[in-house]
Amino acid sequence: MANPTRVKSSDIAVKLDLDRTGTYATLCGFLEDTITFGSSLEELTMQDCADPTAVPAVIRDKVSTSISIAGNGVVATESAEKVIDAAHDPDSFPCKIEMTLGGTSITWTGNMQVESAEVVRNGIRTATISMSMQSDGSFTKTTT
Numbered sequence: 001m002a003n004p005t006r007v008k009s010s011d012i013a014v015k016l017d018l019d020r021t022g023t024y025a026t027l028c029g030f031l032e033d034t035i036t037f038g039s040s041l042e043e044l045t046m047q048d049c050a051d052p053t054a055v056p057a058v059i060r061d062k063v064s065t066s067i068s069i070a071g072n073g074v075v076a077t078e079s080a081e082k083v084i085d086a087a088h089d090p091d092s093f094p095c096k097i098e099m100t101l102g103g104t105s106i107t108w109t110g111n112m113q114v115e116s117a118e119v120v121r122n123g124i125r126t127a128t129i130s131m132s133m134q135s136d137g138s139f140t141k142t143t144t
Contacts, residue, residue, distance in 0.1 A: 005102055014069055016112070017094040018082045024096050027083065029076025029129065033069060035097060040064040067097070067108065067139055068115075072130035075119060083131050087117040092136035110139030 014033045015024035041060040048054040086093060092111035099106045112133040120128045 007099075007101060011100040013096075013098045014071065015096045015098065016086075018086050020093055022094075024094065027071065027073075027076075027131075028078035029073045029080070030071045030131075031073035033071040036068045036070075038066045038068060040066070065138075067110070067112075067135040069095075069097075069112065069133045070130070071133075072128060075127040075129045080119070080129060083114070083117050083129060084119070087114040087131070089114070095133070097139075105144045107142045107144075108139040109142070111136040 012033070012035075013026055014030075014035065015026055017024050039062050042063045044059050044061070045056045046059045047056050092113045095110060095112040097108040113136045115132040115134050117131045118129065120130075122128065
């Protein structure tokens with residue numbers, strides 16, 4: 001049996017350009033990101049032409065694609081204000097998702113909008129922060 005080649009969390013990065021200066025950086029304090037590559041599907045019922053009495057089948061067409069990112073970690077003075085400001089900003093900002101799979105590097109580049117940002121005060125413990133973002137337009141995939 002051959003063991004799978006595992007991908008470490010350090011081989012995956014979400015980098016944002018919240019200042020829109022062309023400089024991408026990970027958010028200080030964020031410890032975990034969930035990246036979802038999604039699609040919207042349209043469902044149609046299709047009748048069997050050869051047997052009109054058969055139960056119709058459902059067919060699906062992909063009508064759009066999207067990327068969503070949810071991240072969380074500790075409130076860091078280096079990034080918390082930027083996250084909260086981005087939640088109030090009406091404009092999207094550049095984002096890069098970088099993944100190294102073995103010897104292959106994959107980068108998705110596009111724009112994101114902050115859907116929500118949440119800061120949690122938890123008694124005397126370290127405050128935490130979470131953020132949810134949605135793609136704004138298409139992303140370009142580059143493989144090297």
